[in-house]
Amino acid sequence: MNSIDEVQAGLAAQGYVCGRALATVVFLSLRLGRPLFLEGEAGTGKTEIAKAIAAALGRRLIRLQCYEGLDASSAVYEWNFAAQMVAIRAAEADGSADKDVLKRDLFSGDYLIERPLLQAMRPDAGGAPVLLIDEIDRTDEPFEAFLLEALSDYQVTIPELGTIRAPEPPIVILTSNRTREVHDALKRRCLYHWVDYPDLERELAILKARVPEAADALSRAVVGFVQQLRTEDLFKRPGVAETIDWAKCLLALDVLELSPEVIADTLGAILKYQDDIQRLQGSEAKRILDRLAAEVPT
Amino acid sequence: MAEHAPLSLPDDPQLVTNITHFARALRVAGLPAGPGRVADAIRAVEAAGFTNRADFYHTLMACFVSRPEHRALYDQLFRLYWRDPRYLEHMMSILTPQVRGVAEERQLRPAEKRAAEALLHGVDRDVPDIPEPKDQGTEIEIDASLTMSREERLKTLDFEQMSLAEMAEAKRIIARLSLAVPPLKSRRTMAAPRGALPDWRRTMRAGLSRGGEMTDFARKARRTRCPALVALCDISGSMSSYSRAVLHFLHAVANEKGAGWARVHAFTFGTRLTNITRHLSQRDVDASLKAAGAEAQDWEGGTRIASCLETFNRDWSRRVLGQGAVVLIITDGLDRDAPQRLERAMERLHLSARRVIWVNPLLRWEGFAPKAAGIRAMLPHVDTFRAGHNIAALEGLAEALSRPGDVGEKARLLAMLR
Secondary structure: OOOHHHHHHHHHHOOOOOOHHHHHHHHHHHHHOOOEEEEEOOOOOHHHHHHHHHHHHOOOEEEEEOOOOOOHHHHOEEEOHHHHHHHHHHHHHOOOOOHHHHHHHHOOHHHEEEOHHHHHHOOOOOOOOEEEEEOHHHOOHHHHHHHHHHHHHOEEEEOOOEEEEOOOOOEEEEEEOOOOOOOHHHHHOOEEEEEOOOOHHHHHHHHHHHOOOOOHHHHHHHHHHHHHHHOOOOOOOOOHHHHHHHHHHHHHOOOOOOOHHHHHHHHHHOOOOHHHHHHHOOHHHHHHHHHHHHHOOO | OOOOOOOOOOOOHHHHHHHHHHHHHHHHHOOOOOHHHHHHHHHHHHHHOOOOHHHHHHHHHHHHOOOOOHHHHHHHHHHHHHHOHHHHHHHHHHHHHHHHHHHHHHHHHHHHHHHHHHHHOOOOOOOOOOOOOOOOOOOOOOOOOOOOOHHHHHHHOOHHHOOHHHHHHHHHHHHHOOOOOOOEEEEEEEEOOOOOEEOHHHHHHHHHOOOOOOOOOOEEEEEEEOOOEEEEEEOOHHHHHHHHHHHHHHHHHHOOOOOOOOOEEEEEEOOOEEEOHHHHOOOOHHHHHHHHHHHOOOOOOOOOHHHHHHHHHHHHHHHHOOOOOEEEEEOOOOOOOOHHHHHHHHHHHHHHOOEEEEEOHHHHOOOOOOOOHHHHHHHHHOOEEEOOOOHHHHHHHHHHHHOOOOOEOHHHHHHHHO
16 A cells, blocks of 8 residues: 555445545554554444454454453463473473473473464564554553563563564554553554544445445434434443444334434444433434434435 | 664755754644654655645644644644744744743742742732632640640641641641552462462473472462542532642642552542643642642632533543542532432442542531431442541541441441431
8 A cells, every 4th residue: 555545445445434634644654664553432443443454455463452460471472381281291201301302392382372462473474464452541551561662673572482573563553442541652652543433424434334235314314313412411422333333223123214212222222321321212312303304304 | 663764854854844843833832742753753754745735734643643632732733833834933932931931930949939939028929829718817826735746736626727827737747648559459460479379380480490390389469559549629619728638638649659549630620620630740739739720710619519520420530430440539518519410420420430438528527417418419329438627537538548348437427318
C-alpha cells in the first residue's frame, strides 16, 4: 500500500470503512514502521482495524488480549515444565543423565511455549505479522514498561536462549478503552489516533458493508436512531458494534420498520445498562422516532 | 524507536523550519511537543507527502497529539499557524513575556517569597485564591496549664472552631498524616518460601544444577498491589472549613513518598464537578491549593450532589475507577437535588467502585440522626460512614481504611432509619 488512498481502498475491500484521518495514520504507521495507538470508546472498531489490515496485507494476525497482572509467561514465552520433567526422568531411567547435555537440551526450542509477543518476533514466510495488543489499559504499569522495551527494539531476551530479534519488525497496533491513562512514554513511541463515533453517512456505509442484506430504509432508520441516541444523556452511548448487532437482530426478527414496540423489545442489543434501558422505555423512544420522522420526510 | 535513521531533510528547508516553529507554538500552548516528536513529524510529512492540506493536518496530528483533549487545541493552532505563521509568531511574541514572567516568578519564589511578602504586606492580591476563612472570634489564648499538649488539643478541636493560627498549625500536622492503603491481591507473583503456588521454573533450574535431582520445591505467592484513591470533596458553603482541611489532607496523601496509593484523583463539587488532580501534584501545598481554587469556580456556593455525581459517573468513572479504586466522598449530604436522583447516582457509584467511604463532618454531634433526605438516600450505598471534623477523626479514617470490613457508623445509623 503506497498511498493513503490505497490504504483506504484496501481496508474498504475488507469491509472496513474508514475516514481519511484513520487511513492517514495507518499509512504512516506502515510506512514509518511505528506502532499505532488507537484510543476510543468501546465498540468503535479499534480491534476490527487490526483484522482488516492483516487481511488486506495477507499477513498473520497475532492477538495479545491484555488483562490485569499479565506477565511475561503469558505474553512472551514459558517453558514447558511438564515435558522437561518427563525428559529428566527418562534420562535418569536410561542412565544418560549428563548434567551439561541435559541442561542444553532442556532449555532448547523443543520445550519453549511461545506466547504472542515472541510469535510476532519470529520470521514469517508471508511477511511480518500484525501484532494486536488489545485493551492495553487493562494491564498494569510494569507490563507497559516491559512493552516499551519490546516495542522499541523489537527483540526479547530469554536468559537460557539469548536474545531473539525480529528479522522484520511486526506491524503493531495497540488499543485502549481509556479506563485509565496509559503512560506518555509508551504513547510517545506510537502514532496516536482517537477513534470517534462515525457520522451518519459513514455509519450507513459501515452498516452497508457489514450487513449488506439489510434494506436501505431499515439501515437508514437504525443509523438515524443510534446517532440520535448518542446525543442523549446516557451512561454508555452505543458504539458502531452495537449498531451492527442491532441491525442483525432486527433482520432476524423480520422487522421492516422501526416502531416503539420493536425498539422496546430489542433495546438490549444497543444499550447495556439498566439505567439507560429504563430511560428509553416508554415514551422516550417514540419521541426520538418522531423527531427523526420530522427531520427526514419519507 | 531506538535508532533513528539519519534525517534526510526535504529540499524545502522552509517546511522544516515551519514545522519546528509550529512545534514551538504547540509547546507554548501546553502540548508535549519535544524535539523527538518534531523529528518524527518531519519524517512523517516526508512519507505522506505535502500535497493535500487535510492529509498534512492528519499527519502532524498523529505525531503531536496523544490525548483526546489536546485535539481541539491542536485544531485551533493548526488553523492559526498554517494560515499565516507570522500572525501566530506575532501573537506569541505578545504572549511570551507573560508566560516567561510566570515561570520566572515560580522559580524565584523560595528566595523572594519573604521579601515579596514584606513588600506586599497588607496589599490584596488579585490572584484567585481559595478563600481563607475570616477569623471571627478573637484568638484563643492557649493556657499552658492545660493538661493536654498543644498538639493533642488541636487534634480534637473542630476545624470549624479553629482560629487562623490554629488552622495553620493544624495544616502542619495534617501534612504529616498518611492514609494507609488497603492492599489488593495482584495476579502477579513473587518468590516466597511458604507461598501457596508452585514455582516450576525455579524448581527446574535448581534441580538441573544437581543433575536433575529435585530436592527442593520452590514456591511463590501472590504479590499485593496498591489501588487508586478517588476523592470527591464537597466545597459548598456548609462544608467550607472542612473541605479546606480535607484538601490539605489529600495533598499530603497524594504526595506521600514510598509505597502509597497507586494514584490519587481528586474532584471538588458544589454546583459543578471539577477535576483538580493535576494541581495536587505540585509540591508546595499552598501553590497547589491555590491553583485548585482558581480552577473550581463554585467555592462556598450551593450543593447539587446528585447532578455532580451523575456527571462523575458519566464522564469520569470509567476512566478513574478501574483496577479496584477506593472512593472517598466527603460531604455533609445536604443536597438540593431530588433524593431519588441522588440515590440512583450513589447506587451507580457504589456499583462501579471497589469500596465507597463517606466522611461526614456532621457526624461529630452525639445526637446526629440521618434526617435529611440526602443522607437517607446516600447511606445505604456506602461501605463505611465516618466522621471527619478534626485531626483525630482523619487519623481514625486512616486506621479504618486498613481494616477491610470496617463500616464505621453506618450500621448504627441504618438501624435508626428503620
